[in-house]
Amino acid sequence: MKMSLMPFWLMAHAVRVSALNPQLSALCSRSGLFPASSNGGTIMTAPALFAHRVADIQAHEAYLFEQVGVDPYALMKQAGQAVFERLTECWPHAKRVLIAVGPGQNGGDGLVIAAEALKKGMSVHLISYKSPIVFTKAAAKAHVELKEIAYEHNQPQAAEIISDLESLTPLLAQADVLVDAVFGIGLDRPFEGAAYRFFDHLNQCLATQNIPVLAVDLPSGLHADSGAVNPGTLTAEQTVSFLGLKPGLLTGAGRACSGVITLAELGYPLSYSEQAISVLNTPQARPPKPVSAHKGSFGTVVVLAGNRGMSGAARLAGEAALRTGAGKVIVATHPSHAASLNLTRPELMVYPVADSKDVLRLLGHADALVVGPGLGRDRWTNDVWRSLRHFDGPVVVDADGLSRLGTRSLQNNPAVITPHPGEAAGMLDCSIAEIEDNRLQSALELSARYFCTAVLKGAGSLIASDKQLNICARGTPALATAGSGDVLSGVIGALLAAGIEPHQAAVQGVVLHAVAGEICAQQQGEWGVLAADLFGPLGQLVNQRTVGPESRLRV
Structure with missing residues (x-):
């Protein structure tokens, strides 16, 4: 593995990244992280944000300890202090802290947190699935220091580990905060035996008690690379991630159990590596319109969508393209509703299409094609789908269109x-569970198998193409509603029609869509948001009238 020795904190102040790291500059430009300057270079106005796989994090730690000479115990103390600082920020009135520890170095972080809590006069108890624990390496030093501090503060029991399940219930009932410091990034197997019973018991207690959970580096049982979770993994309100973000915190089930994520780089952030995954956290506005521009300057999107009874899908995709800045949108749809589809949105140009010949006449106007929303799976679908073999321009395929792809x-x-x-x-000829258990690999496989940019939707949407991979850190369950995907396809279609290459169009479109959903949820709550509600926020975002709510990432 090759790692740049240039840390990101040296590149955080509007520097031209191409002068520092051409490889990083190219990746940022391709991924849509930073706009290109007028002379073609890439200007970096803020540090790039990346997630790092376990192998890279472990290699970075080894480099720090073996080459730089960083003391592992000193780094552990920094980590524990960072978590305790976050604890007091989030729960300033907490007096009773329950800390779950394991036998590894993650448990050592928990011991440091316990020592910090004792210094502040808090009541502390350590719990685990096993006792006694013989700590090793830096964690052993942390345990010795904890014993000394516990004795000084007249709480010798604070250094003792309680593993009896019956004793845990009253401790949980009294706790203000539960700190999860049991397992770290090294866990890659299911909970078994005593560990399984321990976490099962904790979850049963937490189900009836309103006790917040603070995860150390990541929730125990979460696979740091894939986002898959063990049954029994605790759901954290807050997570403090050390040195670098882990992709598993940001996508799939891992996103659901990680809460608000604080990145604590501890003075030693990971440098860029070829395996790093760019994290999308900020929506990108469209550039100002040139004074001399006309509607043709911003591209024409053709939307082939809306079988009988599904005109709404075509309408949503078409209007989304307009709201994102397409100069003109042509909707090619089923003849049964073509006459009425644009009654409340006259800006859409609607044409009935009976077969592929009708579609081909319209595709001659297309700078980009959106196909699939509400397309159905009947004879009409077969007839209009044939036209696509004659179209070689940019295309977004969604919904029913996906089932027809070879x-x-x-x-x-x-x-x-x-x-x-x-x-x-x-x-991919597999189960949904297999997709969700390894979302990153699934997105890459979709891209490779279908020769395109693939957006794998869901919590922490992924964008993959040619081994490029992005994770969207934005979004909300409010987007889990009928028609939301139709809107996304129209947004990406408008960006393609503007001449933006597919990966960047997908990156920008996914973040715009995600943050528009967050704005809706902030304004009206997560329940009852309609896909059409996204149009107003989309207009605000593309015109940079807002950047949306605060992100769940604190970096």
Whole structure:
């Protein structure tokens, strides 16, 4: 593994990254992280944000300890102090802290937190699935220091570990905060035996008691690379991640159990590596319109969508493209509702299409094509789908269109596909559970198999193409509503029509869509948000009238 020795804190102040690291500059430009300057270079106005796999984090730690000479115990103390600082920020009135520890170095972080809590006059108890624990390496030093501090503060029991399940229940009932410092990034197997019973008992107690959980580095049982979780993994309100973000915190089930994530780099942030995964956290506005521009300057999107009874899908995709800045949108739809589809949105140009010949006449106007929303799976679908073999322009394929793709259907098109996990499972001939257990690899496989940019939707949407991989850290369950995916396809279609290459169009579109959902949830709550509610926030975001709510990432 090759790692740049140039740390990101040296590049955080509007420097031209191409002068410092051409490889990083190219990745940022391709991924849509930073806009290109007028002379073609890439200007970096804020540090890039990346997630790092376990192998990279462990290699970084080894480099710090073996090459730089960092003392492991000193780094452990920094980590524990960072977590305790976050604890007091979030729960300033906490007096009773319960800390779950394991036998590894993550448990050592918990021991440091316990010592810090004792210094502040808090009541502390250590719990675990086993006792006694013989700590090793830096954790052993942390345990010795904890014993000394506990004795000084007349709480000798604070250094003793309680593993009896019956004793845990009253301790949980009295606790103000539960700190999860049992397992770290090294865990890659299911809970078994005593550990399984321990976490099962904790979850049963937490189900009836309102006790917040603070996770140390990541919730115990979360796979740091994939986002898969063990049954019994605790759901944290706050997580403090050390040195670098882990992809498992940001996508799939891992996102649901991580809460608000604070990145504590401890003075030694990870440098860029080829395996790093760019994290999308900020929506990118459209550039100002040139004074001399006309509607043709911003591209024409053709939306092929809306079988009988599904005109809403076509309408949503079409209006989303307009709201994102397309100069013109043509909706090619089923003849049964073509006459009425644009009654309340006259800006849409709607044409009835009966077969592929009708579609081909419209595709001549297309700078980008969106196909699939509400397309159905009947004879009409077959007839209009045939037209696509004659179109080699940029295309977004969503919904019903995905089921019609062959593995080489898109190899001649600049293309984006946008499956949800169920659709992805069908495309990769596997189960939904297999998709969700390894979302990163699934996104990469979709891209490779179908020769395109793949957006794997869901919590922590992923964008993959040519081994490039992005994770969207934004979004909300409010987006889990009918038509939301149709809106996303229209957003990406508008960006493609503007001449933006597929990966960058997908990156920008996914973040715009995610943050628009957050704005809706902030304004009206997560329940009852309609797909059409996204249009107002989309307009605000593309015009930089807002950047949306605060992110769940604190970096």
